[in-house]
Amino acid sequence: MLRVLLLVVFLAPLVVFALSNPMEQDIWFFFLGWKLAIGTLALGVGLIGAIIGFVVGWIGEFRQRSRARRSEQQVRSLESQLIDLHQRLDRLQQTPTTAVSASDKG
Secondary structure: OOHHHHHHHHHHHHHHHHHHHHOOOEEOOOOOOEEHHHHHHHHHHHHHHHHHHHHHHHHHHHHHHHHHHHHHHHOOOOHHHHHOOOOOOHHHHHHHHHHHHHHHHH
């Protein structure tokens, strides 16, 4: 939701600028030249910048999710080890009491 809000806040002034500047101008980029409205150029550059920003953010989010999945898997593994250790400890604590009670009977 925040991303959509940021996109609207970022692109709304560009749309207003594009609609306010409909006159075509000669645009040169190195050796390429064409006639284009300055507002359309600004809107196109803004859209390309927003798309690149979202792709970079998505890649970072993907990496973070991958790390989170690995961490959750490690936590599950450690929890199962902890349960096993608690069970071993319970068995070890029960063993001497049964051995002592058996020796008291005999």
